[in-house]
């Protein structure tokens with residue numbers, strides 16, 4: 494994945510220091526000072542690795558802080574206009590949607606994802622009993638799944654405001670014993686191995702700086718035989734002749750990344766590669782970009798209402814900057830650069 498990140502990424506988390514350390518010196522191996530040079534090179538390489546680790550850690554911490562801040566600031570505005578699902582809606586491709594369709598479309602997104610992944614709904618033995626909602630927002634998916642399956646749902650988010658609101662909504666809806674939310678990192682989940690029979694990530698994967706670690710954590714907390722569902726923003730698959738996205742594509746993604754606190758993007762086929770590397774089974778993907786086409790125009794329309802504008806203006810700079818970038822998402826979809834993707838797979842029974 495380092496290759497993918499380096500070639501298609503939009504905001505490398507890799508520090509620039511390595512070349513500096515690696516290229517200083519000028520020791521020739523035939524020189525009488527070769528031994529001293531080798532030691533110096535080793536020391537420099539160690540320093541370089543340490544510097545890289547420190548800078549990567551700093552970049553990752555900065556990213557997490559930015560994500561938490563964005564959702565702390567914007568979740569209330571979103572909820573007041575759009576409700577408790579902070580994700581795209583699923584629409585019939587090519588059919589115009591009315592404003593009243595959007596909430597239904599968001600619920601449909603959840604149902605389409607469950608259907609695509611063939612999660613059993615009716616069989617009391619097979620339906621999910623414990624669910625982790627990774628990147629849970631204010632818990633819309635968890636409460637929906639808790640109601641649908643009677644499952645125990647645990648949501649994690651980086652945003653303290655979201656976790657608190659998720660728990661408050663669960664209490665209001667009499668679901669405190671079924672759905673709970675906490676602040677935790679998806680890349681270091683606070684759950685034991687093999688706990689969940691449904692692992693759910695609705696539009697959080699795009700925030701993850703290390704996609705392999707992300708999927709491996711999803712797989713770790715999955716019970717043997719459990720279903721993993723990732724619905725996420727990807728960039729298009731590269732052509733066999735390509736090593737990277739085109740400069741104008743990278744530039745467009747970079748502008749989106751800066752506003753939404755996104756690290757490097759990857760393609761659906763990168764997720765498939767990771768899932769295969771982790772020996773996950775029954776890997777399936779679909780491109781739902783056409784099915785989400787009405788979503789961003791609707792969000793922009795709602796932001797331009799009196800309520801939308803006043804809420805935005807009182808929310809804070811991160812939210813306003815996110816709103817200003819919304820047309821770029823539409824541009825990305827129209828260019829075939831952004832792919833709204835579902836990737837699902839199963840942890841092997843024998844794992």
Ligand SMILES: C[S@@+](CC[C@H](N)C(=O)[O-])C[C@H]1O[C@@H](n2cnc3c(N)ncnc32)[C@H](O)[C@@H]1O
Nearest residue numbers: 578579580628629630650651678679695697700
């Ligand atoms: C677009 S919201 C989606 C929320 C929710 N899944 C929904 O559909 O309503 C993205 C969520 O991912 C969470 N997130 C991003 N990076 C995360 C990380 N490293 N660990 C945990 N949550 C993360 C954010 O805090 C936010 O709750």
